[in-house]
Amino acid sequence: MDYAELGWQEAVVLGCARQEGVLEALSGEPRAPEEVAGALGMDVRAVRTLLGALAEMEILDEEEGRFRLREEHRGPLLDRRHPEYAGGSVVHRFGMIRNWSRMPEVLRSGEPVRDNAAREEEDLDAFIFAMRRRAKEGAGAVAWELCSRLPENPRILDVGGGPGTYAEAFARRGAEVTVLDLPEVVELMREYLEAAGVRGAGGDFNESLPEGPFEAAYLGNVSHIYGPAENRALFRRVRGVLVPGGVICIRDFVRGVSRGAAMFAVNMLVHTRSGGTYSAEEYRSWLEEAGFEGFELAQAPAGEAHLIFARRA
Numbered sequence: 001m002d003y004a005e006l007g008w009q010e011a012v013v014l015g016c017a018r019q020e021g022v023l024e025a026l027s028g029e030p031r032a033p034e035e036v037a038g039a040l041g042m043d044v045r046a047v048r049t050l051l052g053a054l055a056e057m058e059i060l061d062e063e064e065g066r067f068r069l070r071e072e073h074r075g076p077l078l079d080r081r082h083p084e085y086a087g088g089s090v091v092h093r094f095g096m097i098r099n100w101s102r103m104p105e106v107l108r109s110g111e112p113v114r115d116n117a118a119r120e121e122e123d124l125d126a127f128i129f130a131m132r133r134r135a136k137e138g139a140g141a142v143a144w145e146l147c148s149r150l151p152e153n154p155r156i157l158d159v160g161g162g163p164g165t166y167a168e169a170f171a172r173r174g175a176e177v178t179v180l181d182l183p184e185v186v187e188l189m190r191e192y193l194e195a196a197g198v199r200g201a202g203g204d205f206n207e208s209l210p211e212g213p214f215e216a217a218y219l220g221n222v223s224h225i226y227g228p229a230e231n232r233a234l235f236r237r238v239r240g241v242l243v244p245g246g247v248i249c250i251r252d253f254v255r256g257v258s259r260g261a262a263m264f265a266v267n268m269l270v271h272t273r274s275g276g277t278y279s280a281e282e283y284r285s286w287l288e289e290a291g292f293e294g295f296e297l298a299q300a301p302a303g304e305a306h307l308i309f310a311r312r313a
């Protein structure tokens, strides 16, 4: 099952069941709705209805009024170590649907529905594991693209790289990788980063970066979280930790070039105070102003986003 492609009703039913512990409650012996409702402090009619829908989706097996999570969904939905783990993604998608449906409020206030920087613990877990999964398809090819522009065994700073997928791909190409992410994200992902031999540094990239120097800095899907002022300051900060000729690589939706870039800006409107998506000209001018040259724009290997490369002048 492609959990990312479910229609909105199925996405709500599955995301809610995963988030509220209903799937875990059904991962052992078959149970009746009354038992699940009792164990989780829920309403019996509501649980019976939800389980019926999950059975119709073939997430649960039903036999004589008792339900159980199907074996093929157990790893992908419950086990963070499973290679196809999508439990974070389904909870994240459920949250997106809830947040997007509050757009009338956002239109009036101009404020996000909640501050991206202040995620609840459970929400953070879902978000980071959703990002970890989403990056899987293109990370190896991005690592190849970046490393082919660098000397052997380069030092790479992965800015906002906490989910670890890109960092792992850079490390597989022989890079010495430092991931900078918010302290709570580095803590959450510590065992994954350590297993890949990647150094985790907790901090706020809008304030400072690890000293370096680095042969490259990778900014994967972080530019859209912030406005022009933060991005311009971040590019200047990145320049300061690169060796002369060092490479900055940005992966993001580029306005007017990447399909879906304008729609993605709506996601940032709903979730951030200043985020959005930017044109190639904006990126070029911000990079040149920060002291980069040799601007290059390329299609990212997977998905609709683009890669931007430039070198420290």
Ligand SMILES: C[S@@+](CC[C@H](N)C(=O)[O-])C[C@H]1O[C@@H](n2cnc3c(N)ncnc32)[C@H](O)[C@@H]1O
Residues within 6 Å of the ligand: 131, 132, 135, 159, 160, 161, 162, 163, 165, 166, 180, 181, 182, 185, 203, 204, 205, 206, 219, 220, 221, 222, 225
């Ligand atoms: C959309 S995710 C992208 C993750 C990863 N680079 C990728 O492309 O899959 C953005 C990441 O940036 C981190 N982040 C956002 N603002 C940050 C800040 N001010 N300082 C450090 N990390 C930040 C988030 O915690 C998250 O891990």
